[in-house]
Amino acid sequence: MLTVQLCRVRGNEDLALPAKMSTGASGFDLCAAVTEELVLQPGEWKLVPTGISIAMPEHLEAQVRPRSGLAFKHGITMLNSPGTIDADYRGEIKVIMVNFGDHPFRVNRGDRIAQLVFQEVAKVQLEQVDELVSSARGAGGFGHTGV
Template sequence: MDAKVQITVLPGNEDIGVPKKMTDLASGFDLCAAVKESTVLAPGERALIPAGFAMAMPHNLEAQVRPRSGLAYKKGITTLNSPGTIDADYRGEVGVILINHGSELFTVQRGERIAQLVFQWVPHVEFELVDRLEETQRGSGGFGHTGI
């Protein structure tokens, strides 16, 4: 199930280019920071970091912006609203909401890999209004109902 995604590098971001997979079997395409100047994130601070491109996907596809594990583990840098969903009808610049959960200042440099983009199929869903739902053993138990 291959998909064709159209992508355009926004003016002034030719040096950033398009997202790339770092290995042949990687699930995600690395997103790079298209900041005009280095951006410093203090501990607890967040910022919307541009990725320098826009795209058009088929109607049954979504893109998810996810953290990079190395940045999260080594520096405490992750993405808010994770995974962030990019809908098929969005045509603006892709951006990444980064937050610094670390204890030190973190500087986002132009061209630095800051997140990853993973694509997922979106099924067509229709709701069926019913008076009653089928019972299950779990029922309405949630949020730790089976223990911590």
């Protein structure tokens, strides 16, 4: 088990801490730390605070992902999905919510708006070369298999 430190941003002691909603869940639900109701009109996006910051080991990243229920039922998702929280970032986690639905969507303090999933990050060193080794696929992409 890995340990990630979590700190509440002052003034958010009333909010629930991120939590997994089932024993098999991979993500911790994040709550909206808005001070008053926020309304997302269709096609509109806003930066929504969560009231928490984290510190994690260097070999981890945290990914902020949309909640499937909000996406399916209301057309609510995130513009930069998944949002990446780097191991050395110590600021408040915020979510860029967007309304792709047909109706205004209301976000209230404490609403579950996104989920936080932790992933290991591979240590990679980039090496510049003049030519890449070939592969069976080659440069084919964006539907090259017919779909």
